[in-house]
Amino acid sequence: MSKIGTLYGSSLGKKAIMALSGVVLFGFVLSHMVGNLKMYLGAESFNHYADWLREIGYPALPHGGALVIARAVLIGAVLVHIWAAWQVTRLNRAARGQRYVKPHTVQADYASRTMRWGGVIILLFIVYHLLHLTWGTVHPDFIHHTTNPDGSISTQAFHNVVTGFKVWWVSVFYIVANIALALHLYHGLWSLFQTLGWNHPKLNPWRRRLAAGFALVVTAGNISFPIAVLTGIVG
Numbered sequence: 268m269s270k271i272g273t274l275y276g277s278s279l280g281k282k283a284i285m286a287l288s289g290v291v292l293f294g295f296v297l298s299h300m301v302g303n304l305k306m307y308l309g310a311e312s313f314n315h316y317a318d319w320l321r322e323i324g325y326p327a328l329p330h331g332g333a334l335v336i337a338r339a340v341l342i343g344a345v346l347v348h349i350w351a352a353w354q355v356t357r358l359n360r361a362a363r364g365q366r367y368v369k370p371h372t373v374q375a376d377y378a379s380r381t382m383r384w385g386g387v388i389i390l391l392f393i394v395y396h397l398l399h400l401t402w403g404t405v406h407p408d409f410i411h412h413t414t415n416p417d418g419s420i421s422t423q424a425f426h427n428v429v430t431g432f433k434v435w436w437v438s439v440f441y442i443v444a445n446i447a448l449a450l451h452l453y454h455g456l457w458s459l460f461q462t463l464g465w466n467h468p469k470l471n472p473w474r475r476r477l478a479a480g481f482a483l484v485v486t487a488g489n490i491s492f493p494i495a496v497l498t499g500i501v502g
């Protein structure tokens with residue numbers, strides 16, 4: 268196989284790995300947003316949902332067992348996604364140094380730069396988000412759980428989200444990070460469809476609409492939460 272053939276093949280392989288891990292992460296952000304919509308049904312419903320997440324699979328799995336598995340899959344997908352992104356960037360840079368490889372268009376350069384910076388912002392957001400709403404380290408009024416009269420434990424996720432988002436700059440940060448996530452999802456889904464081979468002038472407008480539609484649904488849901496708390500709709 269020629270050098271270009273090898274380069275092309277491996278770059279495509281890396282893109283497929285990025286797409287596959289991207290699908291796992293996309294599935295997570297979509298289901299996380301849908302689950303969080305329970306906030307609109309009130310504290311009891313939302314906390315019950317958070318408790319249920321810890322009970323999935325019980326008694327076949329121990330309490331919180333499914334959550335541990337989901338976390339491991341999620342961390343694995345994030346690491347694989349970052350590794351593949353780094354590899355694709357490296358290969359693209361190497362390809363640019365080869366005179367017979369078609370130079371990148373300005374648009375493609377802009378998109379990949381946006382993806383890289385968007386990815387970094389999302390990663391920083393996730394670290395902050397875990398410190399804020401999972402561990403409560405940076406939350407001024409975090410309640411880990413309360414113990415019921417029968418000895419069972421109840422999560423206080425609703426209280427944590429509402430008191431967390433009442434701090435206006437925290438809400439602004441969530442909104443900004445979710446706009447970065449929207450652009451990342453849009454470009455990511457667009458590229459995913461390309462990796463799947465949906466690259467035909469007739470299909471392209473649908474690709475764009477589908478990618479924009481998915482990104483918009485996830486982002487609109489996520490952004491609605493801090494806005495709902497700040498405006499008093501939830502709380």
Ligand code: HEM
Nearest residue numbers: 296299303317338396400401424428441448489490492493
């Ligand atoms: C405004 C939108 C969001 C809200 C209100 C929200 C809310 C929450 C809450 C309450 C938890 C703790 C759940 C629990 O302990 O039961 C959580 C965990 C988490 N969130 Fe979010 N989230 C939002 C957006 C996001 C986004 C955009 C991402 C990823 C890009 C994300 C990733 C995570 C992760 C990885 C966890 C930890 C899951 C675990 O291992 O328990 N969240 N979120």
